[in-house]
Amino acid sequence: MQLLHFAILSPFLFAFFIPFFAKYAKKIHTGWFVLVLPVLLFIYFIRMLGITMAGETVRSVLEWIPSLGINFTVYIDGLGLLFALLITGIGALVVLYSIFYLSKEKEQLGPFYVYLLMFMGAMLGVVLVDNVMVLYMFWELTSLSSFLLIGYWYKREKSRYGATKSLLITVFGGLCMLGGFILLYIITDSFSIREMINQVHLIAGHDFFIPAMILILLGAFTKSAQFPFYIWLPDAMEAPTPVSAYLHSATMVKAGIYVIARFSPVFAFSSEWFWIVSLTGIITMVWGSFHAVKQTDLKAILAFSTVSQLGMVVAMLGAGAAALHYDNTEYYTVATMAAIFHLINHATFKGSLFMAAGIIDHETGTRDIRRLGGLMAIMPITFTISLIGTFSMAGLPPFNGFLSKEMFFTSMLRVTHVDLFNVQTWGVLFPVLAWIGSVFTFIYSMKLLFQTFRGSYQPDKLEKKAHEAPIGMLISPVILVAFAVSLFFFPNILSYSLIEPAVSSIYPTLLDSHEKFHVHISQWHGFTAEVFMTLGIIVIGTAGYLTLSKWKGIYKLFPEKLTLNRLYDKLTIGMEKGSYQVTKRYMTGFLRDYLLYVFAAFIILMGSALVFKGGFSFSTEGTAKIGVYEIILSVVMISATAATVFAKSRLTAIISLGIVGYTLALFFVIFRAPDLALTQLVIETISVALFLLCFYHLPKLRWKKKTRTFRLNNFIISLGVGIIVTLLGIASSSQRTKDSIASFFTKHSHDLGGGDNVVNVILVDFRGFDTMFEITVLTIAALGIYGMIKTKVNEEGKSVESREDK
Template sequence: MSLLHLAILSPFILTVFIPFFYKYARQIHTGWFVLFLPVLLFGYFLQFINGNMNGESVTKTLKWIPSLGIDFTVYVDGLGLLFALLITGIGALVVLYSIYYLSKEKEILHTFYIYLLLFMGAMLGVVLSDNLIVLYTFWELTSLSSFLLIGYWYDREKSRYGAQKSMLITVFGGLSMLAGFILLGIMADTFSVRELIAQANTLPDHPLFIPALLLVLLGAFTKSAQFPFHIWLPDAMEAPTPVSAYLHSATMVKAGIYLVARMSPIFAGSAEWLWLVAGFGIVTLFWGSFLAVKQTDLKSILAFSTVSQLGLIMSLLGIGAAALHYDFLDDNIYLTATTAAVFHLINHATFKGSLFMVVGIVDHETGTRDIRKLGGLMSFMPITFTLAIIGTFSMAGLPPFNGFLSKEMFFTAMVRAASLDIFNMETWGILFPVLAWVASVFTFLYSMIIVFKTFTGKYKPEELDKKPHEAPIGMLISPIILASLVIIIGFFPNLIAQSLIEPAIASIHPMLGDSFLVNIYFWHGWTIEVYMTLGVILVGLVLFFTLAKWSNIYNWFPKRLTLNNLYDNGLITMERSAYKFNNLYMTGSIRNYLVFIFGFLIVSLGGTLIVKNAFSFDISAGAPIGLYEVVLVLAMIAGTVTILFAKSRLTAIIALGAVGYSVSLFYVLFRAPDLALTQLLVETVSVALFLLCFYHLPEYTKKQKRLTFRLTNLIISLGVGTIVTLIALSANSTRMFNSISSYFIENSYTEAGGKNMVNVILVDFRGFDTLFEITVLGIAALGIYAMIKLRLTRGREG
């Protein structure tokens, strides 16, 4: 196992030791024990930057299921490295922040950090896996761990609801994505991402190309909360704030972004990819920003802003697909769009992570996140206010922060997209710059609401649960670091241009090679993008100061037609339908259940025999039937018929025992004394137990003694008997392989040193099978002993 594999698996390994640390070192916050790992991993991944800048990538393979083409292959290129640094870097800051946010006296910390590390390891597996099946495995682990994190406060109904909602939607998308991956594997005969990219020119001609594209995008859209699947993300805000800062700003919701970027070399040449990715992205951008304005909870505003920002990045990746239809040297639309996508990915992680932590500080120190109760906190929390200014102004796209630079590049890409002459962009493409500008106005508006409704205006102490004060320095360190990055990247964007952005672009579209150079700077002259920004600020300010006069438009939307209402009603309808359907067959009658089971057996196995023409009858190789066998068969038939017509339970039990003993005599005739002995013991115990049970039952009434004919019973019994007989005859008459008995005859003594072949098979050749059987019997014996002892103890107490 390589260090890269160990780096991915290390969070899972550390989870094993967290409960012991939590139990035996209660005086120390568990977060300190966890913090070293993301810091160590971040430092480890930093060493790959120089190699990625030189166009190098690292590949390590660990064999897993090579017969199915599934190996745990780790691939570190520019895109994977960028995400790995975000996952570990933001992860380290979130763990540090959580140490001061979560009280070790009030919270069950070991479960929190176990879930957090599971998520960190799963995300690293997603972004560094080259094999699609391995990627999917980690993908679903992110859904599971995020479900646990969102529902961390499981005693709250909203937490359970949000966790369930995120799980259902993202797992549905994940299963669709898996289907898409399988189709890709069928198309290219490989699950390797690199090998799929190498065959990208031939895949579009395959009839499964479009279904695979749609299924993969369904997985990406659900995970990255694209319209109409965005409804899970706001409800996921019930998680603790450190979780929100980690999952919903830098990691989980970016998994879908990563998938689209990683799959772009395979799918980006199609019109469907460009329109679906860019179209859903721009609609999500607008809808998320529009809904964010009406929210009154600070985390809800940030949740919808995250939806909006994810749509922005997604639309840029979609427009970037146009690079496959243009000469890069003649048209740099690809450079603009994809550079903006990668750049804003980094910027969003910095300003949104800091803003979530700021909101957590406000909630922690005032007891509320409701902006209707907040106001005037600037004088009580000056550092937090400063951090909020930096984060919100960057999110709004104002200079001199990093968000301004990527937002200007976003405007450039959208304006140029309207002039493309492919895939009908020359007609419908005008919607992109229009929706981009309108969404940016609302983005500016909700950014101003966050900072000024919270920190300026009238102070309302009567509305607050606590007297506000500045947060402890430990809680401020992480948002200060992120806010500092917002400023540093804003003033010196080219610090990360060659080291992170260019290698990521080369990974998204490897056909460009190293023929491009990213150079980011503030002033480009009086361009249309500058005028669009000035218009955003002007219109945004007007809307902010007149918010009370026009905000009633949100009440015009009928609540019955919302996506959340559709989800809730759909879930309720499915539950009720399932309940009604269950009641059709869950009658409580054992007879009915047996009818269903045996009826399915008859239809499925009998149908298979007929469809496959699988029945065969050949007794030429069988041993001759002797008189003893005929007598025993007749005795068994007589005993079976006696059971059916017996009017006494005792008679039926004796007849059943006679059938069992007749079977044991067959084993004696066939020279299998061990099986005969086992059968005799089982029959003796069974008969004794039946007699003990039926001894306590009342006698049959006259009505019960009358035999009633049931056609269903006759059909089922004859059907099962016939099907089993036919299968037995067909199996005995078909010899596809030589009998394994010769192998045991030849090797029992030489390999195992035993002359009793049956014993050798049980102890040596099938040793583990026998061991597990003994284990099961031992567990059953212990369980019976425990129940008997419990019953005796209760009897004494009584």
């Protein structure tokens, strides 16, 4: 295994040892043991910055299923490296934060860190592999591990509900994305993302282009909580705060962003991609920010804020596709640069805000802003962290969020010049909606900050006496807000090291045909339209926040019965009830009913294939003549079968069934197969003996009149199965296109099996494992029969102890 593959799999390997560490090192917090891994991985990946800055990539292949073209191929370029650094860097800070947030005396730390490392490894796999099948495997692992993390406090009903909700929605999207990957494979005959990008012109002209694009976007939108799939994200707030900080800032929700960015070179040439991605993103931004204002829980505000901010990034990635429809590439790649820059900024301020919310909850016992207030003097460091985080989220200087927000406005304004559908007036919607969403962002940011830290202190409404958090819990958010401030004053620290290689990775084919662009971020560009938009946001946002109590009644206009959450609940409850009713109809407890469904499906499927595919044919060529003995034995077997079915006593049925088996043995004798005849005789003798033994212990048979009635459906099914099997046998015998495999066994039984008895060689050598498993099944059956013999059954059908057992 190469080092790159080990880096991705190391979290899974490390997780294996956590239960042992948690069990035997009880005096040490398990988080200290876990912290080592993300730190080492971050150092390992940051050493690759020089490679991506030079425009080079790293590729390593580990063969997995080469016959199907599925290999564990690791491909590191600017985009993948950026996400890897976010995953490991933020991951290290989250683990450090969790050491002081989660008590080793009160919490089960072993499972928590196992799930966390599983999630970290799965995310690294998603962003660093080149094979879409392997990507999908890691994608579903992120859904599974996030389900376990969200439901970590599984005794809480809300935790279970939120975990299930996230799993159902994201797995639905994942299955859609898998369908899109399969369609791309059908088009390109490759599972490699690189190969797909190289065949983009072939993909663009294919009939599967639009279906593949929509399916992949469904996967990305569900994972990144885009409208209308965002409803799982607020309920995921029931997870411990370290999980929320990790999922919302650098990992889970960013996976969909990564997929959109990674597949932009494949689909962004189409106008459909531009409109779907851009409109979905900008609508999500406005919707999320609007609903964040009415929340009263700190984490709920941040959850809807994440929805809004993710929509903002998606809108910019969609707007970046305009570069492929316009001659001035550098003019429009600002949207993609802004998306990457805001991706980094969002990780800093959102991670710090979630940690601050966790600190407030940890030290006061509540996250309800209606019970908070006056914490500025009591928790000054937490207040400073929250101030920087909220101001950056609101897009105010001097913080990094201001810079990426200005670039966001620039990209939205420039979209108005793109005329994809010859409807120029529609373009103005983008900057207008961007501005409206930013106003609500400003309002909920001020609400989160000032209603928590200003006002009067209300100790009687708090579960704990408020105080500042311990230094260990403050280290991680302080580091993050330090980045938020530093990136404003020195934004170009990341311009050439992270942003430029990432953008170059998103549109490699575009940049090959143009002069390489350079990223340069400035704090001031003069009195531009973007500046006036920001000033308008501050003025209108301030007025909106100060008058919030007067206009917040607008939220009551949205009826609860028409919400997306209500729709989800109705769908899940309806599907559960529907599945119960369907299951209740076929799970009757009677074997004959189960066989009825199985045989009916067999008739429909095989009969349809024979009819529509023209599979039936009849030919007597090469068949042996039918002698008098065969006719007599066939009549005896048919008669015995009929007698078994219509017998009025168990003894008669057992004897008739035995006649069927012994008659079959005579057929083997006539066909010169003495080994098979002997085997059939032995098996039939044992079967009859066992039937008779069970018959001895069974209660007296009482026939009910209802059981003897003729059932037309049973007759039709049995007749249909008989006809279909007969037709299949005749058709397969009449359509032999290749020589029988019997010649192979006859020719090689002595050389390969060391025996001249072909049947024995086949059983023992050629199909030895099959025979071994058959013997295992017979052994299990024998044990079951022995248990039945030891069990006494009275006339009422209840088991009683035998005299020997008493």
